[in-house]
Amino acid sequence: MTELEIHQRGLLNLIKSRAVAPNDPYLRHVANSRELAMLREIALWWRAFQIETRCRFTSRLLKRLDLFRALVEAYFNNNATSPFVEDLSRDFLLSLSHHPAPLVRSVSQFERAFLETRAGSPEAFEVLWDRNPDILLRALEESTALPELEPRCVYRMQIARDLPQVFACSCEVVVNIP
C-alpha cells in the first residue's frame, strides 16, 4: 500500500468507527481527537437528515421508539453508504428488514415499497402488519398515539403500480387452535 492509501483507508476506518487499531502515529493521534468526533457528528447529522427527509414514516417511528440515531449510526458505520439519497434511503430501509421489532420491519418495508413503486418499479410488494396500517400511518403522520397490536389479525398489504390505488389491504383473522 502507498502512504496515501494507508492514510485514506485509515481515516475511513476512523470515520466509520471500525475497530482497526492504526499503526500509523498520525492516525493514532486522529483516533483520539475531538476533531474526529466532530467530523463523525457532521457526517451522521447529514445522513440522518437525508433519511429523515426521504423516509418519513420510518424515521418518525424510530424516533418514537428512541432508536433512530443508533440505527442511523450503525448503518453508517457498517455499510458503504451511497452519496445518492435514493440509494441511501433504500439501503437504510433494507437494513431494517431483519429488525427484531415487527412494527419496524413493517413500516420500513412499506416505505421502501412505496418509494420503489413511486420511482416506477414494476415489482409487486407485500407487507404484513400486526395492526391496522391505515391508522398506524396516520398516527405517525399526525404524531398521535399508535394503534394497539391486534393479536387476532394479520393485515396483508399489496403495493404495486398496477393496482388501482397502488395499495390494497385485507385483514385476515388468525384462528387460534386450542
Next chain:
Amino acid sequence: MASTDTAMHVRPTPALATTYEGGDPAFLESITPLVDTIEVSPDAIAHLDGRGAHLRPDVLNEYDSVLSQVNLIAHGVGLSIGSFDHWEERYLRLLDELFARFELEWHSEHLACTVVADENLGTMIPLPRTEEALDLVCKRVRLIQERYRVPFLLEHVIQLLPEAPSQFTPAGFLNEITSRTGCGLILDAYNLECDSYNQGLDIPAFLGELDLAPARELHIAGGVQHGGFQLDIHSRRTSDSTLALALDLVARAPNLHVVTYELLKEAISVLGQDAICAELARIRKVIQQ
C-alpha cells in the same frame, strides 16, 4: 494619455454569483435579477433512475429559463479528485450531461477526497500535502482539462481533522498544483476563517505565500460555531469579518472574475427569501467598493 493609462488599469468589478439547486422557481425568480451568475452543483441536482445517476430535467429547464439573464458555472462536490484509487466516474458523467446542455464559463471541484476504496466517507477530507498526493492530483487535473475545454478550478477545503505530516505548506501545495497544471483556484474566505479558528491558520501568511494569479473565483458564506468548532455549513448570512476578508482578496487577486455567495438549499427557508436577497445586495455593494 494619463487618463487612458488609468482606464487600462481599472479592473472590472467581479461578477456576483450564488448557488441554486432547483425546485424553487419563486426563489430563482427573486435572485436572478440580483446576480450575474448561477453556480450549479451537478451532484445536488442529480437523481437516480433505473439507468443510473442523471441530472434532473426539471431543474435543467429552470436554468434554461434564466439563461438570458445569467451565466452558469459548475461546482462539484463528489468527484473525489484525491482518492488514492480512483475518482468518482459518476460525477464526471453528470458533468458531461451539464456540458452537453449548457455553455459553462468554467467548472470546479474541491481539493479533497470523499470516496475511499469505493466507500463514501459521508464527508470531505483534505489531502495530505505530499509529493504522492500532488502527483496524483496533477495527473487527474490534466485529464479533466483535456476532457472539458474550459478552465478547471480547485477549491481548498477546511481542515477539520488534525494536520497530517506534510511536505508542503497549505499555500505551497496549491502553488505547486496551479503552476504544474495551469488550473485555476477558488479562494474561499469563509474556509480560511474556519481554518484560522479551528487550526490557527495564519491567513495573512497564507495569502502572502499563495500565488493569487490563478484565483478566478471567490467563495463567501456564513456558518455556525458548534462544539468549539467553526463549521463550513453554509447556512447563514456572511459575517462582517468574512466580507472584509473577501474585499481584501478582491483587491489582491488580479484575475478574480466571480464572487459566489454559497448557501445550502436547506437554509433558504430558514433565512427567508427576503433576507437572502438583501444579503446578495449587501455583497454586491461591498465588492463594488
